[in-house]
Amino acid sequence: MAPYYSPTAILTDAQKAPTTFSLAVPALSHSPLNNNSGTPITPATTLDLPLWLAEMLAVSRPSGPASAPLATLDMPSALGPKVMNALTADSTSVELRQQAQWFYGLGERMLELFEDEEMGAVLLNTFKKRALEIADKAQNTRTAQQGGDSGDFMSGLDETERQLFRAAHDGTHTVKRWFEATSRG
Amino acid sequence: MALPLPPGLTPSEVGFLCEMEHVTVIPRQTLDGLELLGGPTGALKPPLPTPLPLWLALLLKKQRRANITPPPWLSVEALTQILDFETDERTAELFSPLPDLPPATTTAPLEGDPYLAHDSLELSAPFLKDAATARAQADALPYHWLEIGHLLITHAADDFDDLDAVRKLLRDLREVRMSKLRKGFEVLDAGGGVKMNGVGGMEIAEVRGFVGGVVDGLRRLNRSREESRKERETEERENGLGSSSYRDDEDEDML
Numbered sequence: 241m242a243p244y245y246s247p248t249a250i251l252t253d254a255q256k257a258p259t260t261f262s263l264a265v266p267a268l269s270h271s272p273l274n275n276n277s278g279t280p281i282t283p284a285t286t287l288d289l290p291l292w293l294a295e296m297l298a299v300s301r302p303s304g305p306a307s308a309p310l311a312t313l314d315m316p317s318a319l320g321p322k323v324m325n326a327l328t329a330d331s332t333s334v335e336l337r338q339q340a341q342w343f344y345g346l347g348e349r350m351l352e353l354f355e356d357e358e359m360g361a362v363l364l365n366t367f368k369k370r371a372l373e374i375a376d377k378a379q380n381t382r383t384a385q386q387g388g389d390s391g392d393f394m395s396g397l398d399e400t401e402r403q404l405f406r407a408a409h410d411g412t413h414t415v416k417r418w419f420e421a422t423s424r425g
Numbered sequence: 426m427a428l429p430l431p432p433g434l435t436p437s438e439v440g441f442l443c444e445m446e447h448v449t450v451i452p453r454q455t456l457d458g459l460e461l462l463g464g465p466t467g468a469l470k471p472p473l474p475t476p477l478p479l480w481l482a483l484l485l486k487k488q489r490r491a492n493i494t495p496p497p498w499l500s501v502e503a504l505t506q507i508l509d510f511e512t513d514e515r516t517a518e519l520f521s522p523l524p525d526l527p528p529a530t531t532t533a534p535l536e537g538d539p540y541l542a543h544d545s546l547e548l549s550a551p552f553l554k555d556a557a558t559a560r561a562q563a564d565a566l567p568y569h570w571l572e573i574g575h576l577l578i579t580h581a582a583d584d585f586d587d588l589d590a591v592r593k594l595l596r597d598l599r600e601v602r603m604s605k606l607r608k609g610f611e612v613l614d615a616g617g618g619v620k621m622n623g624v625g626g627m628e629i630a631e632v633r634g635f636v637g638g639v640v641d642g643l644r645r646l647n648r649s650r651e652e653s654r655k656e657r658e659t660e661e662r663e664n665g666l667g668s669s670s671y672r673d674d675e676d677e678d679m680l
Contacts, residue, residue, distance in 0.1 A: 344642060351649040363646050371639045375607060378635070400642055407634030414436040415631050422440065423579050 248399070252345030256288040257316040259297060262309070286314075291349055298353070318343065319350055324362050331366040332373050335396030343398040374401055378408035433637070436630040443572035443626065444480035449494040452485070479573065483580050493581040498566060499574055501587050504594035507566060511601045571599060571627040599628075606632055 265281040281287075289297070298313040317323075318339035326334050336343040347363045350356075373393065397405065434442070445463065452469035459466045459481075467475045474494060477485075485491035497503060567573075574595050582588050606628060 344646060348645050348648065351646070355649060355653060357650065360646065360650050364643060367639075367642055367646060371642075375635060379607075400638075404635060404638045404642070407638050408632075411436070411631040411634045415627060418437050418440045418627075419575060421437075422576060 248342070248345065251399075252342040252349065253292040254290050255316070255318075255340055255342060255346050257291055257294050257350075258286050258314045259289045259294040259311045260284065260286045260314065261297075261311045291346070295349075295353065313353065315350060315354070316340070316346065319347060319359060324359060327362050327366045331369040332393060334366075335392075336370075336398040336401070337396050339398075341399055344400045370397075370401060371404060374405045375408055378405055379412065433633050434626075434630055436627060439569075439626045439630045440572050443569035444478065444483070444576075446479050446567075446569055446573060447476040448479050448482050448496065448573070448577075449474045450477045450482045450485065451492045451494060452490065453492065454490045456490070479576065483576065486581055492584050493577060495577055495581070495585055495591075496573075498564070498570070499577065499591065501590045501594065503564065504591065504598065506564060508594060508598050508601065511598065511605075566598075566625065568626050570625050571595070572625075602628060603631070 261281055261283060263283055294311065294313050297311040298309050300310055323334065323339055340346045344363065344367065347359070351360050351363075374397070377394065394405075450469075451474050452471045454469070454471065456469035458468040461478070461481075463478065466477055466481070469475055469491070482491065482493050486493055498507070574591075578585065578588060578592055578595070585591055602624070606624065
């Protein structure tokens with residue numbers, strides 16, 4: 241389970257995944273989960289539930305180990321075949337932030353639930369390639385701030401990649417500041 | 426959680442710690458030996474050269490009571506030689522070698538376990554004995570080369586023969602080595618490693634945040650694969666033990 245107090249883990253788990261209910265839940269028809277519409281939740285309704293809720297429903301077996309779970313969990317569209325193909329073709333041009341703000345966190349949780357080797361391999365490759373791009377961009381921040389064409393890549397980074405960029409940039413920046421500070425004294 | 430700083434030393438901390446290295450000082454005034462926490466310093470009798478910690482050397486220099494001798498590797502010839510080594514195509518994978526480690530001073534009481542010896546004092550980088558004194562090795566860059574080099578050319582400028590050349594060489598060296606480090610990023614993997622023999626303290630501090638983040642992200646993504654691989658391995662090992670029943674069948678056949 242993700243650490244309890246980490247804001248990263250909380251935000252990651254708050255991302256949504258499509259869940260298909262396998263039994264009727266009439267009491268929840270007016271809940272915000274159902275977009276506050278009055279349509280009853282019948283055994284075939286598919287809703288976008290946050291991960292923490294969807295996982296609990298999908299994993300729990302209310303009447304003992306042999307019965308069916310309360311809901312089935314599908315792969316969210318952010319990790320669907322279209323995105324996977326785009327990532328295999330060109331990892332750095334996909335806007336991960338559009339798909340999911342905590343893309344790699346989402347992928348990690350999904351890999352825990354479904355053992356999809358291919359998806360794991362694609363995610364690893366994507367991460368590595370984009371990390372190289374981030375390292376390049378972090379070095380040349382002067383031109384990146386002036387230029388506009390690199391803005392697409394930067395705005396498409398998900399949260400973990402943004403933290404990586406900040407770490408790389410901070411490293412170089414702190415070293416430069418140390419050099420300047422010691423030159424004065 | 427509460428402390429926002431990342432684990433490990435920050436560049437400013439590395440810069441502070443480098444001032445513990447010893448450098449050779451030529452005093453201009455007498456001074457008695459001081460009993461410092463790190464150990465006693467020799468008495469200063471001009472014009473005999475004496476080793477002193479860098480922070481003390483810089484202080485005396487500022488008060489014009491001493492001159493600092495640049496270590497042998499901080500000269501134009503030595504730096505040019507090291508720069509040639511670094512830029513040579515054949516050494517694109519390596520960094521210039523470290524100074525030789527001192528020979529082991531004690532033998533371990535336990536066979537092959539020096540860490541458990543009570544009185545072993547194996548020195549290793551960063552604080553080797555003669556890293557930046559006049560007796561340092563002239564063809565190797567010690568662990569704190571960048572920081573010590575920078576501090577000396579800033580504060581002891583008149584002790585150098587050719588200050589601009591040294592400054593330029595230091596800058597070139599730094600760029601070459603950083604680009605080599607960055608090329609090493611490409612082979613980062615969840616379980617992989619990069620050969621970093623000879624990388625200095627400040628260089629590590631610069632890339633620590635980024636490399637740590639990348640390796641951690643790769644580890645998390647790889648976690649489910651690692652776990653299933655471990656399960657498979659333990660299963661195979663148990664099945665392997667179970668195949669000892671093969672021998673039992675043979676014995677029964679013999680009967």
